[in-house]
Amino acid sequence: MRFTTKRGKTFFKFDTYNDTMSPNNDKTVSVLLVDDDEINNFISIKLIKKALTNTDIMACLNGKFAIDQLLEIQQNDPNKLPDYILLDINMPIMNGWEFLDEYKRLNIDPLAKTKIYIISSSVFSNDINKARSYPLVKDFISKPLNVEKIKELFGVSL
Numbered sequence: 001m002r003f004t005t006k007r008g009k010t011f012f013k014f015d016t017y018n019d020t021m022s023p024n025n026d027k028t029v030s031v032l033l034v035d036d037d038e039i040n041n042f043i044s045i046k047l048i049k050k051a052l053t054n055t056d057i058m059a060c061l062n063g064k065f066a067i068d069q070l071l072e073i074q075q076n077d078p079n080k081l082p083d084y085i086l087l088d089i090n091m092p093i094m095n096g097w098e099f100l101d102e103y104k105r106l107n108i109d110p111l112a113k114t115k116i117y118i119i120s121s122s123v124f125s126n127d128i129n130k131a132r133s134y135p136l137v138k139d140f141i142s143k144p145l146n147v148e149k150i151k152e153l154f155g156v157s158l
Contacts, residue, residue, distance in 0.1 A: 031086065103136065115138045
């Protein structure tokens, strides 16, 4: 599904995907994808759903819109902040570094519930080192994603 806000910003929200065959179907894992590449978001969502059978996934096409969405969640129900944020570095309007700085400045997740991973196609060591220098960032993961990487990221048995 595709949604466009009154401000003309586009984001995607996908319904929770449930599979009663899953051993972990009692807890829904919430994921926020922050990536300007719509095709990459589509593929990532498919892979996450294949790896995790009980997910609620939202994707934002830039860091600014993701911050706006997170502030709204924080204001309405902080318990609904995502479990994971998968963050691209290079995006228009607000890139991944600016997102991290704003996320920290606004203290969006004071209890540190959300785990943030940089997901990027960058192969530059300075990007990898910079990502790892942020205390908020759990790790740097190279694109393309695959089911094995996602299972490892989310701690699902292979």
